[in-house]
Amino acid sequence: MNIDNLEKVLATEPKYRLTQAKEAVLKNFISNWAEATFFTKELRDKLNKECPLEINSDVLVSKKEDSVKARITLHDGLQTETVLMRHEDGRNTVCVSSQVGCPLGCLFCATGKMGLKRSLTTNEIIEQVIFFNRYLKKIIPSEVEGLFHGVTNVTFMGMGEPFLNYNNVLDAVRIFNDYKYFNIGVRSISISTAGIIEGIEKLSNEKLHVNLAISLHAPNDKLRSELMPIDKKYPLPKVLKAVDEYIKKTNRKVMFEYVLIKDVNDLPENARELATIMNKKLYFVNLILYNDTGIYEASTTQRVKEFRDILEKLKIRYTQRYRFGDDISAACGQFKTT
Ligand code: SAH
Ligand code: SF4
Numbered sequence: 636m637n638i639d640n641l642e643k644v645l646a647t648e649p650k651y652r653l654t655q656a657k658e659a660v661l662k663n664f665i666s667n668w669a670e671a672t673f674f675t676k677e678l679r680d681k682l683n684k685e686c687p688l689e690i691n692s693d694v695l696v697s698k699k700e701d702s703v704k705a706r707i708t709l710h711d712g713l714q715t716e717t718v719l720m721r722h723e724d725g726r727n728t729v730c731v732s733s734q735v736g737c738p739l740g741c742l743f744c745a746t747g748k749m750g751l752k753r754s755l756t757t758n759e760i761i762e763q764v765i766f767f768n769r770y771l772k773k774i775i776p777s778e779v780e781g782l783f784h785g786v787t788n789v790t791f792m793g794m795g796e797p798f799l800n801y802n803n804v805l806d807a808v809r810i811f812n813d814y815k816y817f818n819i820g821v822r823s824i825s826i827s828t829a830g831i832i833e834g835i836e837k838l839s840n841e842k843l844h845v846n847l848a849i850s851l852h853a854p855n856d857k858l859r860s861e862l863m864p865i866d867k868k869y870p871l872p873k874v875l876k877a878v879d880e881y882i883k884k885t886n887r888k889v890m891f892e893y894v895l896i897k898d899v900n901d902l903p904e905n906a907r908e909l910a911t912i913m914n915k916k917l918y919f920v921n922l923i924l925y926n927d928t929g930i931y932e933a934s935t936t937q938r939v940k941e942f943r944d945i946l947e948k949l950k951i952r953y954t955q956r957y958r959f960g961d962d963i964s965a966a967c968g969q970f971k972t973t
Contacts, residue, residue, distance in 0.1 A: 636688050636758075636762050636765070637686060637687055638660060638686045638758055639758055641656060641657070641682075641686050648678070655671070655673060656671070656674075658815065661761070661765070662815065662817070664765060664772055666688050666689065666690075666769050667683065667688055667689070668682040668683045669683070690762060690769075691707065692706060692708065693706045696963070697962050697963045701720065702718055702719065702721070702959040702960030702963065703718065703719040703767070704716060704717070704718045704719075704964070705717050705718075707762065707763065707766065709735075709755075709759060713735045713753065713972070714735070714972035715755060715759065715763065715972065716793060717729060717730065717731050717732060717763035717767070718730045718793065718959070718960055719767040719771075720959045720960070725784065726784075726788055727767070727771060727784065727786050728788040728789070729763060729764050729788070729789050729790075730791075730792045731760055731791055731792075731793050731807075732755065732760075732793035732794035732795050733754070733755055733793070733794070733795040734752075734753065734754045734755060734795025734796065735749075735794060735795070735972065736749035736751045736752045736795065737749070737794060737796055738751035738796070738799065739796055739799075739829050739863070739864065740864055741862060741865075742861070742863075742930065742931075743852075743862060743894060743896060743928060743968060744928060745929075745964075746970050746971060748971070749794075749971055754800040754803065755795070755800065755803060757806040757807050757810070761807050761810055761811070761817075764789060767786050768785040768817075771785050771786070772785065786817070787819065788819065788824070788825075789811055789819055790824075790826075792827045793970050794970045796829055797826050797834070798828045798833070798835070798837075799831065801834055801837060805841065808824055808826075809843065812824065821843050821844055822845075822846065825845060825848055825890075826845055826846070826848065827848040827849075828848070829850045829865050830850065830863075830866070830874040831865075831869065832877045835847070835874070835877040836877055839881040839885055840884070844885050844887050846890065847878075847881065847887065847890070848892055849889060849891050849892065851891040851892060851893050852900060853900050853905070854908035855871065856870050856871050856872075858899075858905075859871055875912065882917050886917075887917070888917040888918070889917060890919055891913060891918060891919070891920050891921065892921045893909065893920055893921065894968070895922060895938070895939055896925045896931045896932070897932040897934045897935065901934040901942055903942070905942075906942045906945035906946055909946070910945065910949035913951050914949070914950075914951065918952070919953060920952065920953035921953070921954055921956055922939070922942070922943065922954070922956065923955075923956045924939070924955075924956070924958055926958070926966040926968050927961075927969075943955070
């Protein structure tokens with residue numbers, strides 16, 4: 636798919652043609668301009684040639700059928716991965732990538748091992764959500780079409796560090812949020828960062844208050860910098876200070892993600908130390924089970940329980956993330972293309 640030239644191709648047409656074209660792609664999710672019957676045959680052919688809508692992808696569906704991974708091949712041959720998670724309550728969340736690979740090299744993350752190939756354009760980010768809207772449209776039978784909600788939530792938790800591609804990510808967020816197009820509420824859009832302070836600061840000055848998540852993974856700089864090299868550049872106290880400023884400005888809660896890794900960060904003393912820094916209004920912890928990426932092991936069930944019990948006792952608000960799609964390498968941290 637390439638709609639980068641849409642405005643140019645329609646430049647000689649009346650203005651409302653561009654609105655119609657955008658609605659067709661970003662709201663009605665057509666997959667070929669032939670479906671845009673309100674355009675002349677000539678214009679449809681021209682658009683198919685110059686702004687093709689076909690998305691080049693491979694799809695994997697998990698055994699439980701509640702998650703679907705798509706690997707999309709981009710114009711330069713690089714590939715990006717994106718996952719659809721279908722929740723029992725009817726929500727459809729898409730986890731999108733913001734970059735191909737990631738330069739930050741967190742030790743537990745498969746994407747980090749790839750290094751950075753390049754950042755994605757705004758259109759390449761929204762293409763991932765378009766893909767799953769088309770997919771859902773196809774699999775939801777026409778007799779229940781009235782119930783079609785398409786993609787209801789978007790999280791920037793796929794490949795890449797969103798705040799190292801700030802402008803394109805925010806442009807994509809604006810398009811997701813636009814009621815004329817995807818119409819996804821800001822409260823249903825989340826950005827997860829490894830703690831890029833400039834990004835947190837910039838976000839706090841945006842009018843769009845999406846959900847912010849910080850990849851924490853350790854309660855102190857010594858351990859965190861071993862797991863996440865970026866901690867040396869952006870140490871924990873400075874990240875937390877930026878988060879506090881963000882909360883002051885936005886009054887939004889912030890989620891801290893903590894992947895439980897056996898014998899690395901899952902000890903009772905880690906939980907107690909975590910509680911000392913998470914003990915603030917509007918902070919909450921999201922515990923994530925480690926998904927296998929070749930190094931480290933996941934915490935045992937007993938250890939996870941002990942960890943949770945300590946947080947509970949110390950009155951820390953926390954949730955534990957449901958694990959989607961680990962059988963198709965579609966779970967957090969398992970995204971990887973070559
Ligand atoms: N770069 C951003 C967003 C993408 S990563 C960030 O790091 O926040 C999305 C989430 O998956 C992050 O919280 C990340 O730390 C987590 N993650 C990475 N590797 C993982 C693994 N092996 N198991 C479970 N979660 C992992
Ligand atoms: Fe990059 Fe996030 Fe993976 Fe770290 S966890 S390497 S920041 S994608």
